[in-house]
Amino acid sequence: MTIPPVRTLPPTCWARTPAELWEVLRDDLETCGVGLVQASLRQWRLNRPDEDRLRRLLGRDLTRYQATDNETVRERFAASRALLRCAVGAAVGMAPEHVEIGYHLSGRPFVRGCDQVDISLSHTAHLLFVGVTSLGRIGVDAESADRAPSVAELDRHICTPSELRAMDGIPPEGYEALVLQRWILKEAYSKALGQGLHFPFTEFGFEVRGGLARLCHKDGARVEDPTWTFHNLPRTDGHQAAVALQDLRAGHVGDTRVGTAVDLRTARALWGDRTA
Incomplete structure (x- = not known):
């Protein structure tokens, strides 16, 4: 099978805070199959969510966050995971608090229950970088x-x-x-x-x-x-x-938003229309 050439990557979205959602990210995924987001750790310090919001954004990563003693490492970990969940939330049309991130044995993150997208994360001293794709694999x-x-x-x-x-x-x-x-x-x-x-x-x-x-x-x-x-x-x-x-193009999903697998016609045939 001949694989068509990959489109040029879209410009990287700059997030003012990891708690933002970006319509442009959804547009990039729909048109290019790829979305890229960067954020500054310095900006995160200025717009850090309150503790309750942060706990919700971290999800299962909260335990690791609380077990980290070094304050600088804790801050970078929290910002990167919050950014990752917000980016995935924008990609799949879900509130970031509801995004479930899992990790393979290698440490590579994946989105639980959302095989239609692949994700990758990188962070340095001051830069956070997330990649999302519906084409195949991304790093x-x-x-x-x-x-x-x-x-x-x-x-x-x-x-x-x-x-x-x-x-x-x-x-x-x-x-x-x-x-x-x-x-x-x-x-x-x-x-x-x-x-x-x-x-x-x-x-x-x-x-x-x-x-x-x-x-x-x-x-x-x-x-x-x-x-x-x-x-x-x-x-x-x-x-x-x-x-x-x-x-992998054969697996490209034009609409990456999550939805229900229930077929409404089948449901109505089994249970009737109870909307009245």
């Missing part, structure tokens, strides 16, 4: 651009020999940025697969051309799988970000 990752020098020190643990050869001779600052770029792409891909760091980054590589990247084998040969596309997003708020998207 997102974001890192502070300031991390480039320290990440580049691990280049031989991150890049394949082919990638290292392609970057040979590039001045230090540019080299560091390219290593960070590949780190983020590989994180996004691993998240989409649900593998996390269990998938050795030196076993696969990327050929980067502007905002797009192509998956490659360890030796540099391209992987011919048209279902996957990889995107480098424009730098925002001092961060670099990437999206890995597997377009």
Whole structure:
């Protein structure tokens, strides 16, 4: 079966607070099959929901939140999970307090009872990033651009020999940025697969051309799988970000909103019309 090319990703929605809902996110899902949302942790501090609202937004994650001693980590955890539930709520047409988030053994989140969407979450010191799709699988990752020098020190643990050869001779600052770029792409891909760091980054590589990247084998040969596309997003708020998207298209759901599975005609035949 020939898979049609994936549409260009929609612009990232910026949420002023993780407690917002976004009509634009629903529009992006309906037209592109993908929705991307970012929020600033600094803005969250200014618009933090009250404790009762926060408890409702965290749902089953409340226990983990309460068990975290470090205040900074607690704050980032609360903001990221609240943002995730609000984004999913906007995507499926449900109040965020009613969204149930589960976690696979790898830690990858999923929406309980809503197989029509796939989700991914990334958060750094000051940036929260959520991806939602109805096309197949999605993985997102974001890192502070300031991390480039320290990440580049691990280049031989991150890049394949082919990638290292392609970057040979590039001045230090540019080299560091390219290593960070590949780190983020590989994180996004691993998240989409649900593998996390269990998938050795030196076993696969990327050929980067502007905002797009192509998956490659360890030796540099391209992987011919048209279902996957990889995107480098424009730098925002001092961060670099990437999206890995597997377009299964056959499973694309145009309307991602939740609803009932009850067939009304069957129900009326069994129980009659009791609306009178």
